Amino acid sequence: MSSNSATSTSRRLFICALAASAISACTPQIDHRGYLPRAGDLQKISPGMSKTEVQALLGSPSTTATINYSGDSYYYISSKIETQGFMDPKETERQIFAIRFDELEQVQSFAQYSLQDGQVINISSRKTPTRGRELTILKQLFSNIGGKLPGSK
Secondary structure, three states, rough: OOOOHHHHHHHHHHHHHHHHHHHHOOOOOOEEOOOOOOOOOOOHHOOEHHHHHHHHHOOOOOOOOOOOOOOOOOEEEEEEEOOOOOOOOEEEEEEEEEEEEEEOOEEEEEEEEHHHHHOOOOOOOOOOOOOOOOOOOOHHHHOOOOOOOOOOO
């Protein structure tokens, strides 16, 4: 085998390896987070079940209601996150199974929500609302033109 054909073969292998790594970098990495229910578990929930029966069937909830207005609520949340190459991770799927209990800690109602049901809420906009008029820098600089000079009457 000549050195020229060995160089050509190694160059082809390098190009193939480079192409394979470029293709694999374009494949999204999928990550499942949160509660992953077993098949059929959510269909077993029915009104009147006790809180302990729900926990025995589904396990501990992802979160609970912070305010117990007329009973507690359990939320089982799962998400599907896709990361592609160097891009930021993106949530492509979300499932929330909400169970509301009455004062006797029995299932009152339940509902299932998805990513499309959610709304983005801006907790902190980093802006403080002020009253009055807002002056631009030019208005501030020229606001004293024509005004009284200090010390004059």
